[in-house]
C-alpha cells in the first residue's frame with residue numbers, strides 16, 4: 001500500500017481519537033463543574049420538559065440568534081443546516097449497504113454543499129463589513145471559516161471538476177472501521193479534502209467549536225425556572241452550611 | 247468628574263459606529279483600605295496581584311459552570327454586539343458584551359487552555375498585565391449586569407456572570423470598587439445600604455404614619471419589629487425616605503391596611519438590596535441574605551414579602567432558597583427549620599406586586615383608577631425582574647402582573663416600543679453597583695436607549711409618568727431624566743399609583 005494511504009489511515013485514527021477523547025474530557029469537565037445558583041434567562045420554562053423544548057428550539061432553529069440579528073441568523077442557520085445535511089450524506093462512506101433514506105438525501109446533500117459555502121461566505125463577509133464584528137474577530141475566527149470553506153470547496157471540486165474514485169474512498173473508510181486499512185486513491189484534491197477534515201477534527205475540542213456541547217451546559221438556557229419550589233444547592237455551597245448552626 | 251453629556255437621541259435606533267477608547271477615562275473610585283478589609287479583602291493592590299488573580303480565576307472556573315462554559319463557547323458571532331445600552335450610548339467597542347467578555351477570555355485562553363498556551367496570537371490569548379487589569383477595572387465597572395446580552399446570545403452567554411467573576415477577582419487582589427464595597431460594609435454594620443440606624447428608622451416610620459393619617463384620615467401603620475406579625479416586609483432602604491421611593495412604601499402600607507394583613511418591617515433586616523450580587527461574591531451574598539432568615543425566625547412571621555427593588559427580587563426569588571432556605575421544597579434541617587414556619591399556601595418569598603394583584607383579583611381592594619387620570623402611564627421593565635426572576639405561576643408573569651396592577655389603578659396606559667420592553671428591556675443605566683456620582687457620565691449615556699423610547703411615547707401619546715418597580719431605576723431616572731429634557735418627577739413606583747388610587751375607609 002502506498003505511503004500516503006498509510007499516512008491518511010494513521011491520521012484519521014489519530015484525529016478520531018483526539019476528537020472523541022478531547023470532547024469527552026471537555027464534557028466531563030462541564031458536567032462536573034457545579035452551577036451553584038439558579039440563573040436561567042427568564043422568562044424560562046418552569047419544567048424539565050419545557051427546558052428540553054427550549055434547547056431543541058435553540059439547536060434546530062437558533063431561536064435567540066433569530067431575535068438578535070436576521071443576517072447572522074440567515075447565514076449561520078443555512079450554514080449549519082447544510083453542514084448537517086452534508087454530514088448525513090457522507091454517512092454513505094461508512095455503511096454498506098446504503099440504507100434507503102441515505103440514498104434519498106444524496107441530491108439534497110449536493111445542494112447543501114453549495115448552501116454551506118454560501119452561508120460561510122456570508123458569515124465571513126460580516127467579519128470584514130460590520131465594524132463591530134471586525135473589531136472582535138481574531139485570526140482563528142478567520143482561519144476557522146477558511147478551513148470550513150476549503151473543505152466545502154475541495155469537496156465540490158471533486159464532485160464537479162475532477163471526479164474521484166468514490167468506490168475506492170468508501171472501501172478506504174470501511175477498511176478503517178474494520179481496522180483493516182485499504183488503499184486510498186491517489187488524488188491531490190482528495191488528499192487536500194481529507195487532510196482539512198482531519199484538521200477540523202483535531203482542533204474541535206480545543207477551539208470555539210466547543211459551542212456545540214457548550215449550549216447544552218449553559219445554565220442560562222438549561223435550567224428550569226423553579227427556585228421557589230425546589231432548593232438548589234451546589235456541594236461546595238452546602239459545605240458553607242455544615243459549619244453553621246441552623 | 248469628567249464632563250457629563252447626554253448623546254443626541256438617534257432618529258433610527260441603529261448601532262453606532264465603533265469609537266475605540268471612547269470611555270477609557272470612565273472608572274469609579276477605588277475602595278479604601280477600611281472598606282476592603284471590612285469585607286475580608288486586601289486593603290490595596292497586593293504585590294503578587296498577577297498570581298493571585300490567576301489562581302482566583304482557576305478557583306472560580308472550578309466553582310461556576312457558567313464561567314467555564316461561557317468562556318469556552320463564544321464563537322464571536324457578534325449577535326450581542328449591539329445589545330448593550332452602554333455600547334449604544336457610548337460607541338466604545340469594549341462595551342460590546344462580547345468584547346467585555348474577551349477582556350477576561352484572553353487571559354483564560356492564555357492560562358487555562360491548550361490552544362492559548364501554544365498559539366496565543368492566533369486565538370487572542372493575552373497575559374494579564376497591569377494595563378489589562380486596569381481595563382478590567384474600567385470596563386467591568388461599565389456593565390450593569392443587566393443580562394440583556396444573554397437574551398440574544400445563541401448560547402445564552404451572560405456577560406453579567408463574567409463581570410461578577412471579574413469583580414470578585416479584583417476584590418481578592420485589593421482592587422475593589424468603593425461604592426459597592428462601602429455599602430456592603432454598611433449593611434453588615436448598621437443593617438441597611440443607606441446606613442440608617444434602628445432609632446432613626448423608627449422615627450421615619452412614625453412620621454410616615456402621621457403623614458398618611460393626615461392624607462387619608464385612616465390609621466395606617468408602619469410597624470417595626472412586631473413579633474407575631476403575619477408578613478415580614480423586606481424592602482430597599484431607599485423606600486424609607488428617598489423620593490419617589492417612599493410613595494411606594496406608603497402604597498404597600500395602604501394595601502396591607504385595607505386587606506387587613508398584619509405586617510412588620512425589621513430593623514435587623516431593614517434592607518432588601520443585596521450588593522453581594524453585584525460584586526459576584528457568594529459568601530457576601532449569603533451572609534446578607536441570612537439576615538432576612540434570622541429576622542423571619544426571630545419575628546415568627548408566616549410570609550416574607552419583598553418590596554419594589556429589581557436586584558433584590560432577583561436575589562430573593564432566585565437565590566434565597568439556595569442561600570438562606572427561604573422558599574419551599576427543601577428536605578435538609580437548615581432549610582426545613584424556616585420552611586416549616588412559613589405558610590406553604592403562599593409563594594415564599596412573595597413579590598409585593600404578586601400580593602397586591604392577588605388582592606385586586608379577589609376584590610379585596612377598593613380602587614379609584616380615575617384618581618390617576620392626571621397621569622398617562624408607561625411601564626419600564628427593570629432588568630433583574632425581567633430577565634432573572636418571575637412573578638406568578640407562568641413564565642412572563644413578571645411582565646403581566648405589574649402591568650395588570652397599573653391598568654387596574656389607572657385609566658391611561660401606553661406601552662413603549664416593542665424590543666425595548668419585557669425581556670428585551672433596556673437597563674436604566676445605573677444598575678449593578680454603578681449608581682455613583684463619579685460614573686454619572688456613563689449613567690447618562692447608558693440611559694440613552696430607554697430615553698429614546700420614552701421620548702417617543704411622551705411626544706406621541708403624552709406619557710408623563712414612567713412606573714417601575716426598582717429602587718435603583720427610580721434613583722437613576724430621577725438623576726438622568728433632566729439631561730434628556732424630562733421632568734425628574736416623571737418616574738415613580740407601581741405602588742405609588744396604587745397609593746393614589748386606593749380608597750381607604752370605603753371598606754374595612
Ligand code: HEM
Nearest residue numbers: 058059062065075076077080123144145212215321323400
Ligand atoms: C449542536 C450543534 C451546533 C449548534 C446548535 C450550533 C450553533 C451555532 C450558532 C448559533 C452559531 C452562531 C451563528 C453563526 O455564526 O453561524 C454558530 C457558529 C459557528 N458554528 Fe456552530 N453549531 C453547532 C455545531 C457546529 C459544528 C459541528 C460546527 C463545525 C464543524 C460548527 C461550526 C461553527 C462555526 C465555524 C461558527 C462560527 C461562524 C462564524 O465565524 O461566523 N457548529 N454555531
Ligand code: SF4
Nearest residue numbers: 330389390392393395
Ligand atoms: S449584562 Fe447588560 S450591561 Fe453587561 S454587557 Fe450585557 S447588556 Fe451590557
Ligand code: SF4
Nearest residue numbers: 320321323324326399
Ligand atoms: S452572541 Fe454569544 S456567541 Fe455571539 S459573540 Fe456574543 S457572546 Fe459570543
